[in-house]
Amino acid sequence: xxxxxxxxxxxxxxxxxxxxxxxxxxxxxxxxxxxxxxxxxxxxxxxxxxxxxxxxxxxxxxxxxxxxxxxxxxxxxxxxxxxxxxxxxxxxxxxxxxxxxxxxxxxxxxxxxxxxxxxxxxxxxxxxxxxxxxxxxxxxxxxxxxxxxxxxxxxxxxxxxxxxxxxxxxxxxxxxxxxxxxxxxxxxxxxxxxxxxxxxxxxxxxxxxxxxxxxxxxxxxxxxxxxxxxxxxxxxxxxxxxxxxxxxxxxxxxxxxxxxxxxxxxxxxxxxxxxxxxxxxxxxxxxxxxxxxxxxxxxxxxxxxxxxxxxxxxxxxxxxxxxxxxxxxxxxxxxxxxxxxxxxxxxxxxxxxxxxxxxxxxxxxxxxxxxxxxxxxxxxxxxxxxxxxxxxxxxxxxxxxxxxxxxxxxxxxxxxx
Numbered sequence: 001x002x003x004x005x006x007x008x009x010x011x012x013x014x015x016x017x018x019x020x021x022x023x024x025x026x027x028x029x030x031x032x033x034x035x036x037x038x039x040x041x042x043x044x045x046x047x048x049x050x051x052x053x054x055x056x057x058x059x060x061x062x063x064x065x066x067x068x069x070x071x072x073x074x075x076x077x078x079x080x081x082x083x084x085x086x087x088x089x090x091x092x093x094x095x096x097x098x099x100x101x102x103x104x105x106x107x108x109x110x111x112x113x114x115x116x117x118x119x120x121x122x123x124x125x126x127x128x129x130x131x132x133x134x135x136x137x138x139x140x141x142x143x144x145x146x147x148x149x150x151x152x153x154x155x156x157x158x159x160x161x162x163x164x165x166x167x168x169x170x171x172x173x174x175x176x177x178x179x180x181x182x183x184x185x186x187x188x189x190x191x192x193x194x195x196x197x198x199x200x201x202x203x204x205x206x207x208x209x210x211x212x213x214x215x216x217x218x219x220x221x222x223x224x225x226x227x228x229x230x231x232x233x234x235x236x237x238x239x240x241x242x243x244x245x246x247x248x249x250x251x252x253x254x255x256x257x258x259x260x261x262x263x264x265x266x267x268x269x270x271x272x273x274x275x276x277x278x279x280x281x282x283x284x285x286x287x288x289x290x291x292x293x294x295x296x297x298x299x300x301x302x303x304x305x306x307x308x309x310x311x312x313x314x315x316x317x318x319x320x321x322x323x324x325x326x327x328x329x330x331x332x333x334x335x336x337x338x339x340x341x342x343x344x345x346x347x348x349x350x351x352x353x354x355x356x357x358x359x360x361x362x363x364x365x366x367x368x369x370x371x372x373x374x375x376x377x378x379x380x381x382x383x384x385x386x387x388x389x390x391x392x393x394x395x396x397x398x399x400x401x402x403x404x405x406x407x408x409x410x411x412x413x414x415x416x417x
Contacts, residue, residue, distance in 0.1 A: 016066060016067075020066055023062075023066065024063075024066060024067075027059050027062050027063055027066065028059075028063060028118075030055070030056075030059045031056050031059040031060050031063060031114075031118055032118065032124075034052050034053065034055040034056035034059060035052075035053065035056040035111075035114065035115065035118070035128070035393075036128060036131055037052040038050075038052035038053035038056060038111070038389065039128060039131060039132045039135070039390060039393060040131060040132070040135040042132075042135075042168065042386050042389060042390050043135055043136050043139040043158065043159075043160065043165070043168055043386075044135075044139065044158075044159055044160070045159065045160070046160070046385055046386050049385075049386065049389060050385070050389075053108075053111055053114075053389065056111075056114060057107075057110050057111070057114055060114045060117065060118060063118070071113065071116075071117055072116050072117065072399060073113060074116070074339075074340075074343060074399045075112075075336055075339055075340060075343075078332055078335035078336040078339055079109055079336060081332035081335065082325075082329060082332035082333050082335075082336060083106050083109075084332075085284075085325050085326070085328045085329035085332050086103055086106060086288065086325050086329060087103060088284050088325075088326075088328065088329075089284045089285045089286075089287050089288065089324060089325040089326060089329060090103055090287055090288065092284045092287070093284075093285075093286060093287025093288075093290065094286065094287070094290075095287060095289075095290050096287065098287070098288065098289030098290050099287035099288040099289050099290065099324075101289060102288035102289040103288065105383075105385060105388075108385060108388060108389055108392060109392060111389055111392045111393055111396075112392040112393070112395055112396050113396075115392070115393050115396035115397075115400065116396045116399050116400055119396070119400050121400075122357045122358050122361060122400070123357070125361055125397055125400050126179075126183075126357055126360070126361065128393070129175055129179070129361070129364075129394075129397075130179070130188075130192075132172060132175070132390065132393075133172055133175060133176055133179075133192065133195055133199075134195070136168065136169065136172040136199060137195045137198055137199060139158050139159070139165075139202075140158075140169070140198045140199050140201070140202035141198065142158060142159075143156035143157070143158045143165065143202045143205060143206075144156070144198070144201060144202060144205065146158075147205055152246040152247070152248055153246075153247075153248040154205075155205070155206055155207045155208075155248075156202055156205035156206045156207075157206070160386055162206045162207065162208060163206075163208055163379065163384075164384050164386050164387060165202075165206050165208075166203060166206035166208025166210070166211035166212075167208070167210075167211055167214075167372075167375065167379070167381045167384055167386075167387040168386060168387055168390065169199055169202060169203040169206065169211060169215075170203065170211040170214045170215045170218070170368075170371050170372070170375055171368045171371070171372065171387070171390055171391060171394060172199060172390075173196065173199050173200055173203055173215055173218075174215065174218040174219075174222070174364060174367050174368045174371055175364045175368065175394065176192050176195060176196040176199060177196065177218075177219065177222055177364075177367075178222055178360050178361075178363050178364030178367060179192055179360050179364065180192055180193065180196065181222055181223075181226040181227070181360075181363075182226060182356070182359045182360035182363055182364075183356075183357055183360040184356070184357075203215065204241065204245060204249050205249070207248060207249060207252045208379075209252055209255070209256065209378065210375040210376070210377070210378040210379040210381070211375050211379075213374055213375060213377075213378065214371035214372060214373075214374045214375030214376075215371055216234075216238075216374075217370050217371050217374035217375075218367040218368060218370055218371030218374075219234060219367075220234070221363075221366060221367040221370050221371075222363060222364075222367045225348075225363050226363070262304060265304040266303075266304055266305060266315075267315045267316070267378065269299065269300055269302075269303035269304060269305065270295060270311060270314045270315050270316075270319075271314065271315075271316055271319050272300050273294075273295050273298040273299050273300065273303075273314065273323075274295075274298075274314040274316070274319035274320065274322065274323040275319070276298040277294055277298050277323040278319075278322045278323050278326070278327070280298075281323075281326060282326060282327055283326045283327060283328055284325065284326040284328065284329075285321075285322065285323055285324045285325045285326035285329060286323060286324065287324065288324045288325070291311070291312055291313055291314065291320070291323065291324065292310045292311065292312045293310075294323070295310065295311050295314065296310055313380035313383055314380060315378060315379055315380060316376070316377060316378065316379075316380065317333075317373070317376035317377070317380055317381065317382045318330060318333075318334075318376075318377075320380045320382070320383065321333050321382070333382075337369065337373060340369060340395060341366065341369065341370075343398070343399070344362060344365060344366045344369075344398040345366065347362050347398040347399070348362045348363060348366065348398070361397040361398070361400070362397060362398045364394070364397070365394050365395060365396075365397040365398050366398070368391065368394045368395075369391070369394075369395060372387075372391055
């Protein structure tokens with residue numbers, strides 16, 4: 001943590017009082033510690049993770065009070081548009097209170113801007129990325145112990161559930177692979193190889209198919225950017241994984257593309273329910289937090305679910321958001337990812353050497369988002385705070401790199417007028 005908790009220069013903005021000058025390094029240090037803890041706790045407990053990032057945001061706001069400066073705010077227009085569309089769906093919902101409660105998740109976007117403004121360098125960002133990898137590897141060990149304890153058919157869940165853990169491991173395995181492919185080897189690099197093996201074994205043990213698909217999509221992106229020849233070996237690797245996988249994992253793999261599989265039939269039914277909701281509430285949706293009730297109301301008569309069986313989401317990001325927040329919200333949501341990928345790709349093209357620290361961060365971020373969106377075609381992973389909070393940190397990495405380059409060329413930002 002010594003690289004993270006380095007010395008903090010006094011701000012270049014307005015002069016600080018003696019008391020404020022004494023507070024400044026402490027506030028900066030608390031912000032960094034709380035952000036690091038929120039990433040570590042993401043694989044352990046949603047309550048601990050949220051408590052840590054709330055502290056980080058509060059300390060960051062205090063930093064902005066002590067040192068007002070221009071913020072680098074990428075994606076601001078689509079993010080604000082999505083937030084306004086979410087609030088509009090709340091105000092027009094038949095049951096506004098549950099939707100208003102769910103609206104609190106919009107504050108998670110502050111983690112994105114917090115990371116951009118406070119990390120300040122690729123070295124600090126890389127340190128936090130590897131801290132996230134290390135904490136996830138510890139949880140992966142615990143997950144593998146669960147298999148030995150409960151048998152090979154047990155779906156590894158850690159302490160947060162197998163679906164959530166699978167979504168997190170999709171992101172973290174992608175980050176490890178990007179570090180191995182793009183970051184120059186060093187004595188602090190080789191531990192990532194056994195970590196990736198452990199994390200991949202745990203990802204397979206979650207038996208979470210959407211996370212598997214997302215990771216394959218992320219691998220295609222990373223290998224296309226770095227070593228395209230390795231793409232030829234990816235099918236062979238998938239076959240080997242299938243051959244040596246436990247029977248429970250093999251059965252899940254066989255279910256890919258099987259339209260008669262009960263879980264596939266259930267998803268198709270939920271998507272039809274979502275389409276019906278969107279047809280009746282096209283612009284602002286039905287609001288958030290009411291999908292369990294709405295899915296039953298709009299469920300097709302031939303749905304392969306018991307009448308009393310209810311689902312809180314529709315197992316698809318786009319279908320869920322269109323039903324909850326309408327086509328206005330869905331358009332803003334799509335714009336967020338489109339603008340991110342466009343700007344992130346521009347930063348990648350400007351990063352220069354394909355084997356540098358900044359390239360590893362940017363490529364890993366792009367691949368994580370592609371993997372997240374691919375997995376979200378079959379799961380509502382956007383509604384999982386333990387997944388999207390680390391994702392927002394990861395999304396900040398290209399803009400941190402861009403901000404660092406700009407700062408090195410133009411100097412430190414001055415105070416707000």
